[in-house]
Amino acid sequence: MRFNDVIMALLVIVIILMIIIPVPLGWLDFFLALNISLALTILVLSMFVKETLEFSVFPSILLITTLFRLALNISTTRYILSDGKAGEVIDAFGNFVVGGNAIVGFIIFLIIVLIQFLVITKGSERVSEVAARFTLDAMPGKQMAIDADLNSGLITENDAKERRKKIQREADFYGAMDGASKFVKGDAIAGIIITVINILAGFMLGAFTMGYTLSQSIQKFTLLTVGDGLVSQIPALMISVATGIIVTRAASESNLGTDVLSQLFAQSKVLYIVGGVLMLIGIATPLPNLPFITIGIAIMLSALRLTQDKKELEEQAEFESEQEEERDNNDIRKPENIIPLLQVDPIELEFGYGIIPLADPNQGGDLFDRLVMIRRQIALEMGIVVPMIRLRDNIQLDSSEYLIKIKGNDIARGTIVFDHYLAMSPGVVEGEIEGIDTIEPAFGLPAKWIRSEDREKAELLGYTVVDPSSVISTHLTEVIKKHSHELINREDVKQLIENIKESNSALVEELMPNLMSLGDIQKVLSNLLKEFVSVRDLVTILETLADYARSTRDVNILTEYVRQRLSRQLSRTYFPFGKAKVVTLEQSLENMLMEAIEQNENGTFLSIDPMTSQNIVASLAQEVRKLIQMGEQAIVVTAPIVRFYFKRMTEQSIPELVVLSYNEIESDIDIQSAGMVSI
Template identity: 40%
Template structure:
């Protein structure tokens, strides 16, 4: 019963084991065993033949690959085949020295065939052929392949940042998704690793060539000593026997080495990745019929010279001429077929209508748009000196001064589909806000501390959602006296528009605005901009960094500091979030000054140390996009919102001070639940400012 269970377990193991995973370790162990274990002549023949077959197979695989990474295992194959050849040299040396006195077939039929058939049994010719093969392999092919691999590795590493930025650009443009971007980044890194490995692996072949020469000399000298001293052979006979065996052994090892070196050269010298080597050579060298015709003409002229091998030259001239005629005929046919297809596709299509669609019917989407009902038209009519037009011009100017860039113009148009007093604000064609305004009336906004109610149409302030009432002009002074904030209709619309522009300032900063901002800075500091874009940072990464700052209410007026900070850190990272964090640190004084004017004490909220550790673990596990446990997230949101409300009730800005590593996670997580909250990192607070913690979040848990 136990034996049956054991057999079942073994079958189960072998049925589940992946035999391909066992092949490489078994092969390496056999190769290493050949160095220490004596092999009979039959096994030597088998392994020498196997070595030759592997080298031929590697050459064919290299010729049929379309790009180097298709044969990414080649450096490992190069090492394994080199180790196999050296092991065979050791094994064959052992048997040659032990049995060489018995005759030319002492080390097997393969070595005998290479020693007699290839060099005619002539030791001098064998030595010369062996040296020539070694020189070709070592000096020409291996050295050239190694140089190509070395240069390829260097240029691939230099090009990695540009390739990564190109991938990021395609990702940001929506041309590829995250999976494709990840695959391309992995391919770029793998390409650099491949050329680096090939640079090192080429040294294996060079070392193998040097070892082959040394093994040849050692075998000749060792065979002479063994034959004369141990087997009492004459020096001439010993020299002939052992030298011939050694030459055969060297040739049978160097021929596969030469084939492998040629394969290495083909792999690293590939240019283009859409065809294999054969298709590429035939397609490029035989694509021009004029080249083939000229070659045929030159060969024909040489074939007419007396004393030349006329038949060979004239035969090759005829072959090249026929090839040129065939290529020219095929190209004419393809051109005629393409022209026919183009004429068929260019036939006009008649619709029977005089007004066909044209590109004039495609209107671009306005970045910023304001649509008004017909009763609000006087507010935006230039002919009637509309008050709202002047306010919008002033609004854009103030936005440029406060935020740091010029927003897109506001395109105003009437919309009869809206209610008469309604307006709608659009951002890139999408409605961002709407409301109603009543020309000639005033909006009395309740800031929270009023002494009574006003008669009129109750509503809410469209910008901030505060309770409000539309009142007649005659009640304006009474509303002021009761504590209301009173504004006219054009101010209502302008304030709403201003609020939406400030809230969506990051969406308003496009590539065109970013480039215009750089051009504006370059007028005063051209070198500063030139050193950053595009040398260190592409435009789209700079745009994303600025958008990250604007998303959290940080203005970009101090572009000099921003550009200098990016120039300092762009060489180490191209991640917009990380660069934005570095810029925030550089702008720390301005950020703090914006929240706490003057030199007043910074009264901020802080996290409980235990909560900080939990959040730090979440960041360590998932990066800046770490996922929080639901109950922890709910408690964090609730306590932060409550503490922020207490801060605002005391007339203080809602600011929470956190470690640098947690700032982005908390800013993104708390932004929607607590819109007025500002998250500061420790590194952003100047050392000269005093800090007082007014609330600890997470201390109850």
Template identity: 45%
Template structure:
């Protein structure tokens, strides 16, 4: 192997990681000089700070999926340094306080401050804080987050399927969301176990500290003719310094662990989420201001700190309160546009328009008109366009345009869907609210809201405020806004009435599309073999069963090869036989299996005997 290949292999990140892990194992057994210890301790402290800052600035927890593995590596590195420093302290600690390196000596002197008893107490307090508070709390958060993430998995999968069916996302986006969902589930499951590393590291650090002090005193008094006080002072300085340089990165990584698992459900940096949520309401700040002033007036309390805090919180709360009272000012363009619209006379519709029948029409109450106003963040129009594109891909023909209009006779949050001027469905929503539902069909007892029924599938649901979204999703509920509710309902109503929507005009459009590549097939089948009206009925039969007619050339070939008959049922059955692969794929599960129901011979005989035949007709 030449030199270039060797260098290329060494650049591989996987090889470097393997070398690093093997080096950590070697550190457990190989004595290290004090200079190398200083360098490795500096690396350990820097890595801990880097991990903490990374968790603070990332927006989502799953952006740091390597954290559990990194936690294991850093814990192993820290334990290896503890073993190496213990070897130096016990073997060379009698010679100098710099026996284990200058960093350990410096930290030991800072904490002890001339009194090793006080220094030891402070160090033990730091250990207890890390062990009892931070590591235990972050471990519990990781455990709960893992459990709730697994519990909410079915609901999130159903939400992805609903968005896909509504046309809001395509297959690639749905696949990406499912991949992210798998990563999130695996991440929180791994964090539940990885948090045990942090807790175990704290326990080991406490044991090593006790061993270093006890055995240091024994070795100092028996092997190096030191007094008990001198040995205790010398080895306590080294042990406390050693423990502190290990506990600084341990403490930062413990905090990072808690911060990371606590970011579940957030999509912004920790600082942005913290300050934006605390600054939403002025009441807590004003109440805290009053309490600070009250504490300041208590006898013996220092005045300046509480007064400064009261001024800062009171001023901030007052500014937030004043801003909440101001209505959002309209922009200059909005004012100019409103003036121009007011000057225009209302257009009078022509009489001929009264005879027009809308194929599809969506009527909205005035409380839902903001959903179609893009200047106010309305996205219903774009979602309907996306739904029509998705339906065209799934079903095989373009759904006619949907007319959207307001209706003052409806309730403010009511909407109605009309197909050929006949009402096909509708529902009542709460303007500005979200709809939360349990994908399993259960009741929503853990959140507050207004009870209702989801209009599309009839599931129990509740209207909740935007501020409750994260809480509801954390409890495993599916939360959708009004636009998604309407689009989902509209999609299902369209799929239920596809046969009625396939008019003769729509059929002509489909045949014109196919004629561009299969002109001879069109000429052979349509007219001579199968009349256009008969073809329309066959396609309508397929659509009633939600069978896609996108592969229209195959359907036409099946009719060309089929029997010469005007029986729509027989022709439809013949086409279904030709579309067997498509139908099987449509109902195949993600595991590649097709679930079937087998009938016993007795039941099969009952069904056969129940079929009535009248010539070519069967029912």
């Protein structure tokens, strides 16, 4: 990389020195050929890039090539005006390309310059300007979309960083192109001025200092100047065309050649009409019939070939569909295929027929890809492998309705609005936006369904805007998290332990089967997941169970020991800033709860009368309400022995309540009691 940087710096310095120091004629021919080669390379490369960022260095190259052409123009002008010659390349362009006719060459030169200046450069400059403005205007909305996908778990933090970086690079690229296109425009103007100067100065110098007659001077210096102009302007024209191609590339997934052929000749009807019209023109008009009829026949044959190819593809698709339908019918007739119908899927997502396009990749749906991201997100956050999510269409649902099932039972449902986006206020927005009022299904937040054309406006006002697929996937993610303790079974636990055994075989052999069974470990993990505690650190969990399973077989008590061992994880989850306000229990209440703990053959339980329980819950609800009004999370801290039983007592009334024990909070966490629950 350092070597490349030094080479580029030296090249730029050499180009600048060419403006000052005369270049030998042999080297000048080499540099002129190099200029043409470089321009041709840039032109061809611009046709093969799929998106602009694949050639993000183009604005800098545009500046360097413009400077290179300027240096060559100055060097050739020096030779033309001083010696009346400028090397073999310019002589060839002046004599061979334009046939030695100065007037014809001058006219060709003017046409090239005008096409480059008025058509290509002007259009590229305008496209760059508009693209830069729209790219910058759309940046806040794109950033919001990335944040929404990240929050819903569709992408990782690294993916979000890459997408943000790409958005920034696009804005920088089009901004640079807006300015770099001025280089091409200025180069065209400079080419015209240099040509006029060369011709006028050459007339006078040839006639008065070199001994040429006026006609000889006009002929010689016009040819040299036009040759010089063509040598510089033809590469400039190629780079101008490359600029236009680069800035007009949009909504493409392939290179220019593939896109042109696949889109220009995609409709056989169009080809039939064009071919017929051309043949009619060749037959019924005085125009030359051979070229029109030949081209017309060629286009008609292309249309016929395209029609046959489409027909073959349709027949093949129909044949495969019939084969698949026949296989399905044969499978239905087999009695042994009734058995799979008895199996209950752990997770099902049913939807109305209108949502099918979201789940069909052939129609641009990305729901399948999002399901993969959901399973990956749950694995990282909760430490479990989510079972395969079954997608089914259900004609009994409304077209825009979806239903989430856990083990065959209806858990949650929602409705989307097609061709709309869901806009949610993060708390502070700069204005209101029109839409259909609704409730966001995953978190119960007020939201609005807005039209797609209002999306950018809503994002600029500060709303978080997500598409229907994101709404469904976010809702599904939250449902899976909430019911993860129901989804983990013995087979899942076995797979997790087998994975741990590869690197911690001694731990697994000590714990199973002598101290705990697979079912007991599954119950402990289920207890943790029920309170949204991640079991990803399975080694720590199994080590804790191995330490305490000798003294007790009660899975609830073992769960409490595990929670205490995971104190760092719990502290970072619930106290990310190192301090918080919480609700505590009066000492008398904790003593009463400790005395109410009883034990039988099934384990321990809390024996308390319903009236006392209701009073405790009522006092708790009042203190939690005050805590939430302060902007704090609803967290209660209790003595270790009481925590489990207090959580069980309150989970029906306040399911979102977080109950921690003092042993589950790290010593560096600053907690303050904002209220106290009493009897």
